[in-house]
Amino acid sequence: MSHEKLETNVGLMAIGIAIVIAIGGLAEIVPLMYQAETIKPLPGVKPYPALELAGGVKSRAAELLSLNRTTLVEKMRRLGLSS
Numbered sequence: 001m002s003h004e005k006l007e008t009n010v011g012l013m014a015i016g017i018a019i020v021i022a023i024g025g026l027a028e029i030v031p032l033m034y035q036a037e038t039i040k041p042l043p044g045v046k047p048y049p050a051l052e053l054a055g056g057v058k059s060r061a062a063e064l065l066s067l068n069r070t071t072l073v074e075k076m077r078r079l080g081l082s083s
Contacts, residue, residue, distance in 0.1 A: 050064040050065050058073060
């Protein structure tokens with residue numbers, strides 16, 4: 001099929017565009033289906049909480065989490081974490 005036929009036939013062009021978009025969508029979605037399997041935590045490896053990384057300073061921990069300090073304190077209270 002020549003390139004000219006595809007560009008002059010609107011219906012054929014629409015079908016071609018739909019196929020290309022579908023393939024692109026699959027290329028984005030399929031890796032997400034396997035994401036849980038590829039990022040399993042390693043045994044014995046513990047992630048550092050923001051509060052530990054901030055040396056116990058709540059305002060710095062809130063900054064690391066992109067939260068207001070009061071929001072962090074409220075979330076900690078709701079989760080029963082020491083404040």
